[in-house]
Amino acid sequence: xxxxxxxxxxxxxxxxxxxxxxxxxxxxxxxxxxxxxxxxxxxxxxxxxxxxxxxxxxxxxxxxxxxxxxxxxxxxxxxxxxxxxxxxxxxxxxxxxxxxxxxxxxxxxxxxxxxxxxxxxxxxxxxxxxxxxxxxxxxxxxxxxxxxxxxxxxxxxxxxxxxxxxxxxxxxxxxxxxxxxxxxxxxxxxxxxxxxxxxxxxxxxxxxxxxxxxxxxxxxxxxxxxxxxxxxxxxxxxxxxxxxxxxxxxxxxxxxxxxxxxxxxxxxxxxxxxxxx
Amino acid sequence: xxxxxxxxxxxxxxxxxxxxxxxxxxxxxxxxxxxxxxxxxxxxxxxxxxxxxxxxxxxxxxxxxxxxxxxxxxxxxxxxxxxxxxxxxxxxxxxxxxxxxxxxxxxxxxxxxxxxxxxxxxxxxxxxxxxxxxxxxxxxxxxxxxxxxxxxxxxxxxxxxxxxxxxxxxxxxxxxxxxxxxxxxxxxxxxxxxxxxxxxxxxxxxxxxxxxxxxxxxxxxxxxxxxxxxxxxxxxxxxxxxxxxxxxxxxxxxxxxxxxxxxx
Amino acid sequence: xxxxxxxxxxxxxxxxxxxxxxxxxxxxxxxxxxxxxxxxxxxxxxxxxxxxxxxxxxxxxxxxxxxxxxxxxxxxxxxxxxxxxxxxxxxxxxxxxxxxxxxxxxxxxxxxxxxxxxxxxxxxxxxxxxxxxxxxxxxxxxxxxxxxxxxxxxxxxxxxxxxxxxxxxxxxxxxxxxxxxxxxxxxxxxxxxxxxxxxxxxxxxxxxxxxxxxxxxxxxxxxxxxxxxxxxxxxxxxxxxxxxxxxxxxxxxxxxxxxxxxxxxxxxxxxxxxxxxxxxxxxxxxxxxxxxxxxxxxxxxxxxxxxxxxxxxxxxxxxxxxxxxxxxx
Numbered sequence: 001x002x003x004x005x006x007x008x009x010x011x012x013x014x015x016x017x018x019x020x021x022x023x024x025x026x027x028x029x030x031x032x033x034x035x036x037x038x039x040x041x042x043x044x045x046x047x048x049x050x051x052x053x054x055x056x057x058x059x060x061x062x063x064x065x066x067x068x069x070x071x072x073x074x075x076x077x078x079x080x081x082x083x084x085x086x087x088x089x090x091x092x093x094x095x096x097x098x099x100x101x102x103x104x105x106x107x108x109x110x111x112x113x114x115x116x117x118x119x120x121x122x123x124x125x126x127x128x129x130x131x132x133x134x135x136x137x138x139x140x141x142x143x144x145x146x147x148x149x150x151x152x153x154x155x156x157x158x159x160x161x162x163x164x165x166x167x168x169x170x171x172x173x174x175x176x177x178x179x180x181x182x183x184x185x186x187x188x189x190x191x192x193x194x195x196x197x198x199x200x201x202x203x204x205x206x207x208x209x210x211x212x213x214x215x216x217x218x219x220x221x222x223x224x225x226x227x228x229x230x231x232x233x234x235x236x237x238x239x240x241x242x243x244x245x246x247x248x249x250x251x252x253x254x255x256x257x258x259x260x261x262x263x264x265x266x267x268x269x270x271x272x273x274x275x276x277x
Numbered sequence: 278x279x280x281x282x283x284x285x286x287x288x289x290x291x292x293x294x295x296x297x298x299x300x301x302x303x304x305x306x307x308x309x310x311x312x313x314x315x316x317x318x319x320x321x322x323x324x325x326x327x328x329x330x331x332x333x334x335x336x337x338x339x340x341x342x343x344x345x346x347x348x349x350x351x352x353x354x355x356x357x358x359x360x361x362x363x364x365x366x367x368x369x370x371x372x373x374x375x376x377x378x379x380x381x382x383x384x385x386x387x388x389x390x391x392x393x394x395x396x397x398x399x400x401x402x403x404x405x406x407x408x409x410x411x412x413x414x415x416x417x418x419x420x421x422x423x424x425x426x427x428x429x430x431x432x433x434x435x436x437x438x439x440x441x442x443x444x445x446x447x448x449x450x451x452x453x454x455x456x457x458x459x460x461x462x463x464x465x466x467x468x469x470x471x472x473x474x475x476x477x478x479x480x481x482x483x484x485x486x487x488x489x490x491x492x493x494x495x496x497x498x499x500x501x502x503x504x505x506x507x508x509x510x511x512x513x514x515x516x517x518x519x520x521x522x523x524x525x526x527x528x529x530x531x532x533x534x535x536x537x538x539x540x541x
Numbered sequence: 542x543x544x545x546x547x548x549x550x551x552x553x554x555x556x557x558x559x560x561x562x563x564x565x566x567x568x569x570x571x572x573x574x575x576x577x578x579x580x581x582x583x584x585x586x587x588x589x590x591x592x593x594x595x596x597x598x599x600x601x602x603x604x605x606x607x608x609x610x611x612x613x614x615x616x617x618x619x620x621x622x623x624x625x626x627x628x629x630x631x632x633x634x635x636x637x638x639x640x641x642x643x644x645x646x647x648x649x650x651x652x653x654x655x656x657x658x659x660x661x662x663x664x665x666x667x668x669x670x671x672x673x674x675x676x677x678x679x680x681x682x683x684x685x686x687x688x689x690x691x692x693x694x695x696x697x698x699x700x701x702x703x704x705x706x707x708x709x710x711x712x713x714x715x716x717x718x719x720x721x722x723x724x725x726x727x728x729x730x731x732x733x734x735x736x737x738x739x740x741x742x743x744x745x746x747x748x749x750x751x752x753x754x755x756x757x758x759x760x761x762x763x764x765x766x767x768x769x770x771x772x773x774x775x776x777x778x779x780x781x782x783x784x785x786x787x788x789x790x791x792x793x794x795x796x797x798x799x800x801x802x803x804x805x806x807x808x809x810x811x812x813x814x815x816x817x818x819x820x821x822x823x824x825x826x827x828x829x830x831x832x833x834x835x836x837x838x839x840x841x842x843x844x845x846x847x848x849x850x851x852x853x854x855x856x857x858x859x860x861x862x863x864x865x866x867x868x869x870x
Binding site: 014017018021022025028029030032033104105106108109111112113114115116120273 | 630
């Protein structure tokens with residue numbers, strides 16, 4: 001038993017080291033395109049900055065959105081964006097490249113390596129393209145907490161990190177499900193759309209949407225647990241909308257969802273091996 | 278004119294193969310309209326009192342119309358120019374018996390007509406059926422709207438063509454393209470109508486062409502303007518049209534000479 | 542005990558047929574037409590350690606499927622496969638340590654970095670001992686003449702240079718078995734030659750069992766000692782390349798240039814058949830089993846004043862085509 005634990009720890013450390021080596025090489029490769037990388041980051045930052053600005057303009061004109069003021073809604077947005085950025089750093093490239101790899105046969109090159117599929121893909125897919133998302137959302141969070149007159153104490157910081165951690169895990173699971181479905185169907189567009197549609201939904205308080213969307217965003221794809229439920233508790237908002245008091249369930253939802261996503265991914269990969277391309 | 282027709286019909290045929298993707302796209306553009314509608318309903322709250330002189334119903338009508346108007350005035354000409362300059366195919370495009378500007382415009386328009394027919398109109402119609410569409414639109418306003426949208430399409434195209442031509446010198450229009458889409462999102466009224474803008478942003482928008490692409494045509498259609506104001510909108514559209522046309526032609530002629538002398 | 546043992550293996554795919562047209566969108570989505578395609582049907586063969594085996598077959602004959610199954614990428618639908626005593630698809634990771642694979646149509650090298658960086662990643666993935674790694678890298682660079690480009694980003698390399706790097710990469714961890722799928726596709730003559738020599742040398746020195754597929758029959762002719770011909774998922778021929786030539790060679794082609802004719806008579810049809818006689822060029826077909834080259838030249842010189850002649854060795858490609866044509870009939 002202890003041997004088995006030791007062995008899996010050794011494996012995990014090895015994959016971490018592999019991530020480190022792969023990331024080093026990826027950064028070295030990226031330096032050839034330094035200029036376009038910087039431009040890309042600035043462009044993305046601008047896109048999201050404008051989205052934040054428009055959000056502020058719109059809600060300020062109306063005072064509040066279903067009891068949430070502009071800064072509170074911007075917090076929802078920034079938490080969602082931050083979690084998306086963290087998850088994207090690890091998982092986006094898998095989702096982006098896997099369909100093409102499967103289609104063109106490049107996935108076979110992964111299978112002839114003496115590695116476990118998912119950890120290897122994770123190790124080789126780390127990207128730094130989300131610096132803009134993450135930096136911008138931290139800035140906006142700072143701005144909003146300041147405007148809301150909530151001093152960022154250590155206790156608050158710990159709660160924020162907890163929310164972001166589980167939020168990232170949920171986004172990671174979503175990325176994995178879209179990626180894994182590439183093993184089963186040739187077109188993953190519809191799932192892709194669902195993921196990004198609900199990402200858009202998660203920028204606003206869930207309570208403004210009809211019940212059916214609220215239920216879907218809680219049960220089907222647990223977007224509500226990324227930011228809405230935990231922030232409602234953090235900001236001490238009234239319990240309206242959603243499926244009731246669910247903030248405490250965020251960690252459970254995140255861990256269960258992520259585990260299920262991993263299982264789904266591995267089963268799908270296995271299916272690929274028996275059916276081929 | 279015969280040539281124009283030919284280009285139109287060919288690029289239309291290319292795209293008119295019905296595909297599952299378009300069904301999915303249509304479905305989701307409908308969902309995005311739904312999202313916008315609930316957002317506005319949430320903002321107006323239960324009382325639904327008019328804000329900045331705009332009632333909830335007007336706002337819902339605006340939301341639905343803005344999806345349509347933004348779709349029809351859209352252009353990817355900056356990207357097209359970028360790709361054809363970088364791949365070198367611009368030299369062969371110059372051999373066409375039709376001005377490149379005209380060619381790209383027709384290309385852009387056909388693409389939009391196609392996307393509008395398959396993607397936007399069904400989703401907009403669905404949204405109208407779903408939420409109801411209570412707007413009193415007089416035939417006069419409708420005609421003015423159509424005219425205004427045509428002008429808006431031309432303005433957006435010329436603006437993008439003007440800055441897209443810079444790729445001949447800079448080799449890459451990615452950043453410009455991005456700045457442009459940011460400005461368009463911000464000031465065209467495609468996402469948030471200019472009624473709700475704070476004063477400084479409103480003033481800024483007056484000096485930019487973007488509001489005449491989406492916001493003003495809809496404002497004309499919804500009869501929120503007096504006759505004088507409507508005339509002013511058309512005058513401004515005409516001004517931007519002439520100004521951008523001259524600028525785009527001047528820059529493009531220089532760029533074309535550069536391509537012809539240096540071979541791209 | 543054979544290194545690779547394939548027993549009664551079959552593999553079938555379900556292919557979904559797409560119907561075109563607007564009215565079929567929903568049908569395609571919810572009740573697609575399926576068709577079962579047999580990629581491989583009941584094939585058996587065994588490969589001993591140290592063999593050099595070539596797989597021949599048209600596209601879709603089952604070559605790639607077979608290689609994918611023995612390298613552990615695909616499960617067979619039925620039958621058994623054993624590679625070095627283990628089942629490659631059930632113990633994929635263990636099997637993977639033992640094999641090297643090159644799929645010629647795509648690259649595993651990082652496009653934006655020099656090949657040495659990809660080598661280093663490979664070293665980490667396969668946990669190669671640093672000393673052995675350095676020794677192998679140095680050796681391969683020298684053997685494949687890669688000194689000039691080992692620090693150039695891969696995207697700037699020629700196809701031949703890239704393929705050399707790919708093959709070197711797949712041998713860094715000293716695998717016992719090497720799978721090469723179309724390793725010489727699109728390469729120039731010199732690069733092909735160097736790669737063939739390298740493969741042969743590795744096999745001779747280290748006894749690396751090599752399985753090669755190629756459309757270029759010259760590859761197989763110069764590298765392999767044994768070939769397996771697949772057609773529509775079945776094995777048509779499995780044996781030494783020499784035996785194949787003997788069994789399937791009927792005719793060779795000889796080409797003469799001549800100054801003039803000795804007489805007005807023409808060569809009568811018999812053991813020698815005239816295919817072409819024009820512009821002082823004479824092309825004939827003859828059966829090497831029935832007459833030697835000397836006899837042939839003797840016979841032709843009775844009719845023509847020969848300046849020069851060349852004999853075209855029987856071409857495997859033609860022979861294989863012959864087999865396929867015969868199968869088609």
